[in-house]
Structures are given as structure tokens and as C-alpha cells.
Amino acid sequence: MIEPDRTEWQVRCAFNAFCKRVLKNEAINIFNERQQRQAKEMTFSDLTPQEENQLFTLDKQYEGEEGQYFQVAGKEITPKLLAEAMRTLPKEKRITVLLYYFFNLSDVEISQLLDIPRSTVQYRRTSSFERLKRFLEEHADEWDD
Numbered sequence: 001m002i003e004p005d006r007t008e009w010q011v012r013c014a015f016n017a018f019c020k021r022v023l024k025n026e027a028i029n030i031f032n033e034r035q036q037r038q039a040k041e042m043t044f045s046d047l048t049p050q051e052e053n054q055l056f057t058l059d060k061q062y063e064g065e066e067g068q069y070f071q072v073a074g075k076e077i078t079p080k081l082l083a084e085a086m087r088t089l090p091k092e093k094r095i096t097v098l099l100y101y102f103f104n105l106s107d108v109e110i111s112q113l114l115d116i117p118r119s120t121v122q123y124r125r126t127s128s129f130e131r132l133k134r135f136l137e138e139h140a141d142e143w144d145d
Contacts, residue, residue: 075140085135089128096124097132 044052070077086094092114099105099113100121107125111118 075137077136077140081136081139085132085139088135089131093124093128093131096121097128100125 047055069079086097089097095114096110099110100107105113107118107121110121114121
């Protein structure tokens with residue numbers, strides 16, 4: 001085998017030492033960053049109740065604040081009125097309406113999920129819509145929060 005001349009060997013050794021030094025320093029930096037991060041981190045079980053409450057917020061849009069309503073065809077529809085209208089539906093119709101309008105499932109997907117014919121899903125949905133419409137028309141003016 002041909003031995004490299006002295007300068008080429010010195011360059012290789014210098015480059016090798018440089019690479020080892022860079023890797024060692026990177027490992028030290030990563031270790032130090034991890035130590036600093038762990039010093040700042042805290043588990044959820046270590047939080048006080050006040051600190052826990054700072055981690056989330058509640059949407060107060062539908063808590064019955066005054067002035068929260070929809071104006072439709074001259075009638076005021078409040079979120080509470082809409083919720084009460086949904087409560088008047090039988091359970092199976094309410095589930096169908098929620099899956100269709102709020103979870104964006106098709107009639108076919110709902111029929112597979114509930115193991116019922118697709119035509120039943122469509123009937124439940126359309127009859128529920130008519131029932132909700134009738135309830136809202138009758139109670140929109142007299143409902144008070």
C-alpha cells in the first residue's frame with residue numbers, strides 16, 4: 001500500500017481532530033440546553049390550581065350574555081332558544097341532526113354509523129328540520145332569557 005506523504009497525513013489528522021472537537025462541543029451544547037429546559041419544565045401534577053387555571057380559557061359567547069341572538073325574518077333566535085328546540089327532538093332525531101349539521105357526516109355515513117337505512121336518516125333529518133323550524137317560529141317572540 002502506498003503511504004501518504006507527511007503533509008497529507010497531517011491534514012487528515014488535523015481534520016479528524018477538528019471533526020471530533022465539533023462533535024464533542026455539539027454534544028455539550030445539546031446537554032446544556034436539555035438541562036436548562038428541564039430546569040424550567042414542570043409536570044401538570046406540580047401546578048397549583050391558580051396556575052392550572054391560566055392554561056385554558058372558556059368561551060363566554062353563549063353564556064347568555066345580553067344581546068346574543070340571531071335576527072331571522074324579523075324574529076330573534078337566541079342560543080338558549082335554539083338549544084331548547086334541539087331538546088324537544090327525540091333522541092334518535094337529535095343524534096341524526098347533530099351528526100349531519102355539526103359533524104358534517106353524509107346520510108350514508110350516518111346510516112353506517114347507526115346501522116339504519118339511509119332513507120331513515122334522510123327522513124329523520126328532514127322531519128327534525130321541520131319540527132325545529134315550527135318550534136322556533138312559535139316560540140321566538142315569547143322566549144325570554
